[in-house]
Each structure stands twice: as structure tokens, then as C-alpha cells.
Amino acid sequence: MIELRNEIPDKNNVKSPVLLLNQNYQPLNICTARRAISLMGLGKAEPIINSSRNIRSATASLPLPSVIRLYYMVKIPTTNRRLSRQALFFRDKFTCQYCSKKTRQLTIDHVIPRSKGGLHVWENVVSACADCNHKKAGLTLRESELKLKASPKSPSPNPYYIFQHRNIAEEWKPFIPWEA
Template sequence: MEASRRFSSLSPLREPVLVLNANFEPLNVCSLRRAIVLVLSGKAEILENGRGEVRTPSRVFPRPSVIRLRYVVRRPPRRLRLTKREILRRDQYTCQYCGRSSPHLTVDHVIPRHRGGGHTWENLVAACPACNRRKGNRTPAEAHMTLLRPPFEPVPTIRYLFGSYLREYVEWRKYLEGW
């Protein structure tokens, strides 16, 4: 999903802000409103402010682009959630049987579920509706179809997680490059 579509352009308080851990590790992206709350409560500091100000009737607040938390947030290594969107993204919106790109892709179980195939990264691929119907409830070998590449669980790199924002928010690059 494009960065500009994740946050509505109708309200400036929904603009994306990069949140860094105290050790400058990129954590996530939050809204401008959430970033202002974190800064005002003393939980974060502003590192980049090239967007101007947010004016209210009684106060003026800076519009940060990048904030850093004042404390380290410990969390387990990231894993991507198993969703249709992430499977299509991993397979680059291409049918893994015929190689055709299409906006109308489906998700196919390589080994059908009724035969013991699980709902896992290693058993799900993107498929066009025609190939999915052709394969049916068979394995690829039984249907005489081959996969372009074996399915795998993608590694959530910084470019994978934040790459869609880098075209629009160039000032984030220096904080994302070292990771």
C-alpha cells in the first residue's frame, strides 16, 4: 500500500511521522497527532521538523517528521503477519504458476489444506484465478504445474517495512540507512 494512501491527506494531523527508539532504531510510523502527544508528554524528542507548525487557538506546535523516544523499547525480533497483502507483496503481485502480473490475484495453498497443507508462509503463493482454478484441489505435480520459485517467509528488512515512505519523505533516509 502506498505511503500516501495509509494516512489520509485530508487532515494534517494524520501525516506520517517516523518513530525511532532511544538507540535510533526505527520502530514504526505514527500519525502527527500521536507524535505531538508523545513530545508534549516528555516521552519523545523531535529530531526533524521541516514541515512548519500546527496552530490551535491558544498554542503553536511544531510539525515533526522524525521523533526519538527517550527510553529504549525492548521487543522481540519482527515477524510479518501472514496476510493476503503480504503474500502478494512477497510474490511481487505475480502469479507463481504462469508469471502473469494482475491486480486480481488470489492466494493458493500449494499443498491443499484437506491434504494436510497448513496456512503458512511456506504453503501459500499468489496465483491468478485461472491458474488457481486449473490447479484446483491438487498438488502442483498432480496438476502438471510448476512454481516459479518456492514460497518462503520474507525477512522484514527496513527497506521492506519503510520503503514505500522513502520516495515522499526524503529526510527519513539518514535514519533508515544504517539499519
């Protein structure tokens, strides 16, 4: 008979966040439990800390990993980050750059509108709430009379940006010393 203690029949267990460490215990990424179990099953990673929950399949029950470590080194890129919605919102700390409203419902605004020759580059995009983006529309800052709280700039290369603005699990803190 299979013991069901500590097992939660929750399909979201495989979506639980797992801290992925490099061979030298340097934080690399946050992946899903499904990806972590796959890496361990392929012999590419080992569990360092397991959570108190288990994950079940038709034939097995495994402890749900919380922190795993790769058996090999992965070079962390130090080049500039690609412009994406998520990276932009991280740079601007999920804050509208016109009214300073903190929200997760942000839009991308081009300081110099694309219709007026503005480019889609770090130095020309900011996070804006829907109201401010609607007010500015296709106008320049001078025409819209809106003021930026900070000048947009390309973020400095930081391989640990994925840990910014996140709730860090207690068992991860020994591996992320700046969050402890």
C-alpha cells in the same frame, strides 16, 4: 491574529507517515502524524525533523513531524514474523508467484489446498493474482499444471521489513542508510 503560512487545511495531515526512531536513532516503525503527536504530547518522544506543513487545532498550531525519536529504548523482536496478508505480499514483492504479474490486487493461495490437508503456514502460502488463483482453485500444482516461480519459505527475521517496497521520504534517508 494567527498566521496561516505553511498551513494546509487538509484533514489527511494527521494520517501523514512519520518515521519513529528508537532512543539510539535506530528506525523502529512508520506511524501516523496523529500517533507521533500523541507520543510527543505524552512526553514519550521528541521531534527530530519537522515537515514544512503545520497541523492546527482549535487552540494551537504545531509543526507536522516527519521524524520523531523515543526517549527510551524499545527492544526490537528478532523472532519469526507472524503470517499475515501484508507480510506475505511483502515477502513475494507484490508479485504473483505463478505468472510473475506485479499487482497490488493479490490473493493468498495455498500450494497444497487446505481442502487436501494443506496448512496455513509460510511454507504453504504464496501470493497469486486473481486469475491464477481461480485457475488453480482447490487443485494441487500437478493437477492445475501451474508452476511456482519460487518455493515458498518462511522469511528470515528482519526488523526492517516495514521499509521494504516503500517510497522513503528524502528527510528519512539519513536514518535509513541502506536506502540512501
